[in-house]
Structure formats: structure tokens, C-alpha cells
Amino acid sequence: MEIVIEKEKLLDELEKISKIIPSKPLIGATGGIMIEGRKDGVTLTSTDLQLTLRTFVECDIKDKSTVLIPGKNFISLIKKIPEQQIRITTKENSAVINNKSFQYKFLLMNAEEYPKLPAERDGATESESFMVSSAILLDMIKKTVYCINPDEPRMYFRGVLIEKKNNTLNMVATDTRRLSLVKKDVQGESKVKIILPLRLIEVFPLIFKETDVSLSFSKNQITIKTERTTLISQLLEGEFPDYEKVIPASNKQGTAIIKTEEFLQSLERLSLMSSEKFGSVRMNFRKNLLVMNIESPDSGSGEEKISIEYAGPENTLVFNPDYIIQFLKTVSQEHIEFSFQDPVKPAKLCGKEDREYLYVAMPMKT
Amino acid sequence: METRQDSYGRLKMKKVIIHVDMDAFFASVEQALNPSLKGKPVFVSGNTARDSVIAACSYEAKKYGVKSGMSIFEGLNLCPHAIIVRGNPERYIDTSRRIFHILQRFTEMVELYSIDEGFLEMELDNASYENLRHLALSIKKAIYQETSLTCSIGISCNKTVAKIASDLCKPDGIMIVDESQIYQFMENLPVKDVPGIGPRMTEYLNLMGIEFCGQVRKLPVSLFREKFGIRGEEIWHLCHGRGETKVTVQSPEPKSFGHSYTLMQDTDDMNLILSVLCRLSHQVGMRMREEGYYGNVVCVTLRYSDFSSFTKRKTYPFWFNDDQTIFRNAGSIMFAEPISEKIRLVGVSLSGIHKRYQMSLFRNEKREIMLKVMDSINKKYGTDTVFPCLMLYEKIRCLPVKKTHAFIFGELKKIPNSFLSEQPE
Incomplete structure (x- = not known):
């Protein structure tokens, strides 16, 4: 196989590929990138056995074939090459990258040892797939x-739960102490309830940016697809x-309306006083006033007062400040609603x- | 109950030192936890299955001349029908801590002198004999009501005499020695009964022809200093019934709760190791729930047959004290690395101890109730009455089977992989 490829185009795709290659591969062959010749270009494939990424790059190609090239070194070398055009020639068990002034020869890995990869669900019916803009998914993930x-x-x-009913898509994550739920309108008749692994959630924003993606799924696998890129992931069971x-x-509850920024800053200051063990802020809701204090036998104490809109009876609840801070940082709203019932029931924000x-x-x- | 009368109706003491000494502590704790042992001779062996020494024995066994430190073989010769119980040091530490809390209700000035004895320092307006006796009785009553254990109490003006007094009135007694009575009290006391004078020193003193404290007082302090150095001077003072009059207050708050166990034989049977791990987690959980503590750092210790050790801890962002969470987390720590050698010892501990904790959204109220019921049954009928099913494996493999009731602890189809991902029920 002989290919001539534009460096920038190749690097863009290699960036994505590098996110999947495991740093310590369990199976040696997964440390490589599978390069397969196609009609007008090559597909690059990498897998960590949980996630598999396939992506297409256009290039000039002669003699189609399939090779497995050591991933890390290949990517590092391509990054360092100054030329815009890169020529890669593969012979029996080596790949040569060269121009007039340099020549590098990579020993190829045995492509037959590459694990059998899950097939894409090409023929997915409408009830098993839907389209969504990746910007929406990115926001939900965040x-x-x-x-x-x-x-x-x-x-x-x-992982996160994705549930689609009718025209709404819900994404839910919880560590059993707090729970976050995002609802979005998404067209399509499909119904789905699957759990995406954390690794997929972390990798997704690095691979898909600002495009529409199609999601199709089966019992234990999800395929996320754009025109040139396909990401297949196993699902979490349970x-x-x-x-x-x-x-x-x-x-049923008392509801306070609080200025997000003010609330966030007070909590961040208060949490400075907390050692890990005593990370708890006492929040006392009074008429139009929220008094928060923290006490730590190791580092001292602190108190903050902010004015809020609240008309219910006086109530005191104790929270891990980080739990509230993380929500306030992601909500991007000027005011939030803080609803609660009593000190042992969950609060809703x-x-x-x-x-x-x-x-x-x-x-x-x- | 024995008390020693004094000839003065009122005692002049104002500040008193009270020494509280638990009677046959380890054996009594076992008897209190397992009512079927009550009134029977009990030997408490070391906590490892391989120990064959009697660490403590009950008063019923002491009657036959059994003493702690004897080998079990010797003990059984003297008292063939004795029941041998494996010791649970952690349980004794807990009980000790509970007793400490009871003592703290009487005064803040409490010194935990050893696991089964403590000193209290109190200022009394009216230190009459009757008053002191009443105080001692109320301490005994409080301890008995909350732990079903008896103790002996010695009261005097310093630690030395208070301790001697409590030793002399064992078991379940009260002895009060007023400052003015000390001279008389020490006169005929054998030197070996003075705390601080050990068997070797007793031998030296006996060689000098000294058997009773009264004899020491007739000799000059310089003689003791010459013979035994500074230590000699101390002994001279001790035999005069002098001692510290202040207690050292320390906090008994626990830093961690842990259990470890040396297996009968080194093993690579993963089911057995898991079963032991499950039992240890169960024991840790039970103790923590009893005291209302929660922890968030799980530490697992393994000792291999070649005595090399593996200790790994993990901090979780939430606090817990239920057996299952401890067990799951300990299991995932243990299996994070492959186990290649045969295992000799397994240990689990939970630290990051706190009484405040983060509640769960998905509270399993059924499970909370179940644990509460289980704990109260175990408290009433002995600690091993109801326990997680997985513990049966060890019981069947290693211990004589006792009538027990096991409950299923989540669904454990395949061990060890699946238990990490099962949902608690």
C-alpha cells in the first residue's frame, strides 16, 4: 500500500484515535492503529476493547491493504514532521515514512492478532436510533x-443513564448522594434506556464537536456516528x-430563590474552612435570609449571610458544600430555586x- | 460484697482517687455477649487460631486454680469442662471505651489506665465514708446496667493505694482507705501486692528479708537508693503508700475500627478468604453501629505465607457502617491486585471515623431496619446468632458448626467477580 496524505487532515483524526489507544494495553495489539485502505482514502481504527473508534481520512492511495502500526510512536512522529504532505509506504512487515531528507521505518504489528471488533449497527431501524446535535449532548454531559x-x-x-421517551431525552447521573437530571427535546420515535460508561462520556467531547450525530443502539452496545467517524461503545449492565x-x-416544599453567583461565592469561601472530614455547611433558611455556617475543629469556623426570596417557615439543613457548588457552577442561570422539605429529605435545585x-x-x- | 469498715465515722478526705478495675474483663465480656457462657468456666484464648495460651479466664475457672498465662492444655487439666472462646480484642476495646464514657459521667477527670481499669479524680465536699460508698455503688450500678459487667472499686487519696484497695476487694467489691488509715493499711501488705513491684523485685526484696511493706518503712531510703538506684527510692515511697495524686486525662475517641484474623492454615481458597473478609466486615460494622460511628476509609491487610504483607486503603466520598458496603469495598480493594501467594492473615479496618455522615438518596430503609433487628438479636443472644450467609463457608470449613441463622447478603452467584456488581437487597 502506498498513500500520500495531508498532514493536518491525518493529525486531526489521529488526535481522536489517540484518545482511545490504551496507555497500558492488556492485549499488545490494541496498542496499534489499524489502517485499512479504502477507495478514496484510509480508515483508522483504535480500540481499548470497551470503546472502538473508526475514522476516515481522504488521501491518494495505491494498492489497498490492511496494516497494524504501533500507535504511540506513529502519532508522535507524524506530529514532528514539518512537511504538509506525508508519504507512507507499506511492505511486508514494515511501513516507511519518507521524503527527500528523511526515512523512517516502522515494524508493523501482526494485524491478525488485532481483536475482533464489534460490528456497526448499519441496519438499525428507526426505533433503535435517533439523531441529536452533539452540542446538546455535550451540554448534557457537562x-x-x-x-x-x-x-x-x-x-x-x-456511568450516565440515557432515557428517551417520545420526544424527550433524559440524561441522569448519580453517586447515590446527589443526582443530576437534564431533559432535552429530541425528535424521533425511538424509545431507549441505556447506561453509558464513564469512559465514553469522557471521550465523547474530545471526538465529536459541533456536528449532528446519530445514535443507534442494541442491547449491549451503542454506535455514535457522523459522516466520517464511528464510535462504538459497550454499555454498562445492570x-x-x-x-x-x-x-x-x-x-410540598419550601422554596427559596437565591442569586446563583452570590450563593456560589459564599459557599466557596465557606468550604475553605472545611477539612475533608467536616465538609458540611449548615444552612438556616429564614424569612428572606439565608445564614450559612461551617465549623471545623481543625481549621476554625465561618459564617455567611445572603438575602434570598423565601417566605416559608424557618428550616435548617446541612449539606456537603461541594455538592451544591458543583451544581451552581454548571447551572448558568442568574437565579436558582432551592426547594426542601425537612433535614432528612432530599432537596431539589x-x-x-x-x-x-x-x-x-x-x-x-x- | 466486701467492704472494710473504718473506726472513724467521717473521713477527712476531700480529693479522692477512685480506681475502677473490671473483674475478669475478657472472660466477663464474652459471658455478657454470649449469655450461654454465664456461670460457666470460660477460657479466653488469643485471638489467633494458633494461640494455645489462656489470655484470661472467668472467676468460675479461677476457682479451679486456672490462671491467665497457662497453656490451654494445663488449664483443661485443672478444669476439664471449661469452654474455650477465641478472644476478640476489638470487642474488649469497645467495651472498655463504653465503660470510659460511663465513668466520664461522674467526672471529667478520668484516666484510662489500661483496657480494664481506670482512675477517677474527684473533689468532694462531704467525703464521709457513707458518701464514698454510695458513689462507688452508683458507679458499679451504672457499669452493670449498661454492660452487664461487674467491677471492683478502691478509693483512697492516691493511685497506688486506690489500686491496691481494689485488688484486695476483688471480685465485685468496694474498699475505701482514708489517708489516716494508710499507715495501718500498708503495715501487713505483702510487697508483691504493691503495683510497680514485679516478681523479680519481690524476689530481691525477699532475699533482703523483706516480705511486708511495714518492714520497708523501718529501713532508710538511702539503702534502697544504693541498692536499686532511682527505682529503689520509688519502691521505698510505694511501700509507704505514697503515689500519684493526679490522673492524666486523655480522649478515648476511636480513630478506626478494625478486625484481623490469622487463618487456621495458610490458604489460597478465595471463597474462604472472602468468607473471612465477610465475617470481619460484619464484626466491624456491628461495632460501629453500636457506637453510632461512620467511616469512609477502608483498609485491607493481607499477610502472605512468607510473612510479606499487603496493606491498601481507599478513601470514599461518603460515610458508611453497614456490613455490606464495608465488605464490597474491602473486596474490591483486595481483588484490585492479583493474589499469588497463600494467605495467612486477613484484616479489615474502617477509619475516617465520624458521627456525622452524608445520607443516601436511595436509602434502603428495609435494609436499615434489617440491620437494626439483626444487631439487637445478636446483642441479646450472642454475636454470632444472625450473620451474612457467606460467613457460613468459613464456619463449615473451619469451625465446629453451631446452631445459627444466616441471612443472604445480596445475591452471590459467582465469587469473587460478581459480588462487586450486585445490587444490594
Whole structure:
């Protein structure tokens, strides 16, 4: 095989490929990039056995063939080459990258040892797929991913739940102490309830930017596809708990309206006083006033008062400040609504104008 | 109950030192936890299955002349029907801590002198004999009501005499020695009964012809200083019934709760190791729930047959004290690295101890209730009455099977891989 390829185009795709190549491959062959000759270009493939990425690059090509090239070194070398045009020639067991002034020869890996990759679901029916803009998915991921606890022993909590009913798409993540839910309108008849692994969620924003993607899924696999790129991921098994059950109904509760920025800054200052063990802020809701204090036997104490809109009875709840801070940082609304019932029931937070993003936090028991 | 009367109706003491000494502590704790042992001779062996020394024995066994430190073989010769119980040091530490909290209700000035004894320092307006006796009785009552354990109490003006007094009135007694009575009290006391004078020193003193404290007082301090150095001077003072009059207050707050166990034989049977791990987690959880503590750092210790050790800890962003969470987390820590050698010892501990904790959204109230019920059954009928099913494996493999009730601890189809991903029920 002989290809002549534009460096920038190749590098763009290699950037994506490099996100998938495992740093310590369990199977040696997965440390390589599979290059397959096609009609007007090549497809590059990498896998870490959980995620598989295939991407297409146009180039001039002679004698189609399939080779497995050592991933890391290949990418590093391509990055360092000054020329805009790169020529790669493969012979029996080596790939040569050369021009007038240099020549590099990579020993190829045995392509037969490359694991058998999951097939794309090309023939997915309408009920098994839908289109969505990646900007929407990126936003949803940003608002949920921080709730995932990667050390959670129960596998199904190490990812986000995607649930599509009719024309709404819900994304949910929880570490069982707090829960984040984002709802978006997405066209399509399909119904789906699957758990995407954290690794996919982390890699997705690095691979798909500003395009529409098609999602199709089967029982244990999801395929995310654009024109030239295909990402296949295994799904997490297990039954995600009924998240709707833990979202408190709003009508029963006291609701305070709080300025996001002011609330965030006070909490950030207060959390400076917390050592890990005593990370809890006491929030006292009074008529139009929120008094927050923190006490830590190791480092001292702090108190903050902010004016809020609140007309209900006086109530005191204790929260891990980080739980609230992470929500406030992602909500992008001027005001938030903070609804609560009593000190042992979950509190519900959402933007005043934005009902699409909902956050539920469980207080601490003191 | 034995008390020593004094000839003065009122005692002049104002500040008193009270020494509280638990009676046959380890054995009594076992008897209190397992009512079927009550009134029977009990030997507590070391906590490892391989120890064959009696660490402590109950008063019923002491009657036959059994003493701690004897080998189990010797003990059984003297008292063939004795019941041998494996020791649970962690349990004793807990009980000790609970007793400490009870003592703290009487005064803040409490010194935990050893696992089963403590000193209290109190200022009393009216230190009459009756008053002191009443105080001692209320301490005994409080301890008995909350732990079902008896203790002996010695009261005097310094630690030395208070300790001697409590030793002399064992078991379950009270002895009060007023400052004015100390001279008389020490006169005929054998030197070996003075705390601080060990068997070797007793031998030296006996060689000098000294058997009773009264004899020491007739000799000059310089003689002791010459013979035994500074230590000699101390002994001279001790035999006069002098000692420290202040207690050292320290905090008994726990830093961690842990259990470890040396296996009967080194093993590579993963099911057995998991079963032991499950039992240890169960024990840790039970103790923590009893005291209302939660922890977020799990530490697992493995010792291999070649005595090399593996200790790994992991911090979680939430606090817990239920058996299952401890077990799951300990299991995932243990299996994070391959185990190549045969295992000799397994240990689990939970630290990052706190009474405040982050509640869960998906609270399993059924499970909380179940744990509560399980704990109260175990408290009433002995610690191993109801336990996770997985513990049966060890019981069947390694211990004589006892009548027990096991409960299923999540679904454990395949061990060890699947238990990490099962949903708790």
C-alpha cells in the first residue's frame, strides 16, 4: 500500500484515535492503529476493547491493504514532521515514512492478532436510533458527569443513564448522594434506556464537536456516528434505580430563590474552612435570609449571610458544600430555586428559568 | 460484697482517687455477649487460631486454680469442662471505651489506665465514708446496667493505694482507705501486692528479708537508693503508700475500627478468604453501629505465607457502617491486585471515623431496619446468632458448626467477580 496524505487532515483524526489507544494495553495489539485502505482514502481504527473508534481520512492511495502500526510512536512522529504532505509506504512487515531528507521505518504489528471488533449497527431501524446535535449532548454531559463516582462498586452507577421517551431525552447521573437530571427535546420515535460508561462520556467531547450525530443502539452496545467517524461503545449492565422516585414533588416544599453567583461565592469561601472530614455547611433558611455556617475543629469556623426570596417557615439543613457548588457552577442561570422539605429529605435545585436541568442533593445527618 | 469498715465515722478526705478495675474483663465480656457462657468456666484464648495460651479466664475457672498465662492444655487439666472462646480484642476495646464514657459521667477527670481499669479524680465536699460508698455503688450500678459487667472499686487519696484497695476487694467489691488509715493499711501488705513491684523485685526484696511493706518503712531510703538506684527510692515511697495524686486525662475517641484474623492454615481458597473478609466486615460494622460511628476509609491487610504483607486503603466520598458496603469495598480493594501467594492473615479496618455522615438518596430503609433487628438479636443472644450467609463457608470449613441463622447478603452467584456488581437487597 502506498498513500500520500495531508498532514493536518491525518493529525486531526489521529488526535481522536489517540484518545482511545490504551496507555497500558492488556492485549499488545490494541496498542496499534489499524489502517485499512479504502477507495478514496484510509480508515483508522483504535480500540481499548470497551470503546472502538473508526475514522476516515481522504488521501491518494495505491494498492489497498490492511496494516497494524504501533500507535504511540506513529502519532508522535507524524506530529514532528514539518512537511504538509506525508508519504507512507507499506511492505511486508514494515511501513516507511519518507521524503527527500528523511526515512523512517516502522515494524508493523501482526494485524491478525488485532481483536475482533464489534460490528456497526448499519441496519438499525428507526426505533433503535435517533439523531441529536452533539452540542446538546455535550451540554448534557457537562451537567451530569460530575455526579459520577468512578470508584462506585456498583457498575451501573459508573456511568450516565440515557432515557428517551417520545420526544424527550433524559440524561441522569448519580453517586447515590446527589443526582443530576437534564431533559432535552429530541425528535424521533425511538424509545431507549441505556447506561453509558464513564469512559465514553469522557471521550465523547474530545471526538465529536459541533456536528449532528446519530445514535443507534442494541442491547449491549451503542454506535455514535457522523459522516466520517464511528464510535462504538459497550454499555454498562445492570438496572439503574428508579431516579424519578427520588426527585421530590415541588408543591410540598419550601422554596427559596437565591442569586446563583452570590450563593456560589459564599459557599466557596465557606468550604475553605472545611477539612475533608467536616465538609458540611449548615444552612438556616429564614424569612428572606439565608445564614450559612461551617465549623471545623481543625481549621476554625465561618459564617455567611445572603438575602434570598423565601417566605416559608424557618428550616435548617446541612449539606456537603461541594455538592451544591458543583451544581451552581454548571447551572448558568442568574437565579436558582432551592426547594426542601425537612433535614432528612432530599432537596431539589434548579435554575429559575430553566426547568431542563434538575439537581437533587441529600443532606447530611448530624 | 466486701467492704472494710473504718473506726472513724467521717473521713477527712476531700480529693479522692477512685480506681475502677473490671473483674475478669475478657472472660466477663464474652459471658455478657454470649449469655450461654454465664456461670460457666470460660477460657479466653488469643485471638489467633494458633494461640494455645489462656489470655484470661472467668472467676468460675479461677476457682479451679486456672490462671491467665497457662497453656490451654494445663488449664483443661485443672478444669476439664471449661469452654474455650477465641478472644476478640476489638470487642474488649469497645467495651472498655463504653465503660470510659460511663465513668466520664461522674467526672471529667478520668484516666484510662489500661483496657480494664481506670482512675477517677474527684473533689468532694462531704467525703464521709457513707458518701464514698454510695458513689462507688452508683458507679458499679451504672457499669452493670449498661454492660452487664461487674467491677471492683478502691478509693483512697492516691493511685497506688486506690489500686491496691481494689485488688484486695476483688471480685465485685468496694474498699475505701482514708489517708489516716494508710499507715495501718500498708503495715501487713505483702510487697508483691504493691503495683510497680514485679516478681523479680519481690524476689530481691525477699532475699533482703523483706516480705511486708511495714518492714520497708523501718529501713532508710538511702539503702534502697544504693541498692536499686532511682527505682529503689520509688519502691521505698510505694511501700509507704505514697503515689500519684493526679490522673492524666486523655480522649478515648476511636480513630478506626478494625478486625484481623490469622487463618487456621495458610490458604489460597478465595471463597474462604472472602468468607473471612465477610465475617470481619460484619464484626466491624456491628461495632460501629453500636457506637453510632461512620467511616469512609477502608483498609485491607493481607499477610502472605512468607510473612510479606499487603496493606491498601481507599478513601470514599461518603460515610458508611453497614456490613455490606464495608465488605464490597474491602473486596474490591483486595481483588484490585492479583493474589499469588497463600494467605495467612486477613484484616479489615474502617477509619475516617465520624458521627456525622452524608445520607443516601436511595436509602434502603428495609435494609436499615434489617440491620437494626439483626444487631439487637445478636446483642441479646450472642454475636454470632444472625450473620451474612457467606460467613457460613468459613464456619463449615473451619469451625465446629453451631446452631445459627444466616441471612443472604445480596445475591452471590459467582465469587469473587460478581459480588462487586450486585445490587444490594
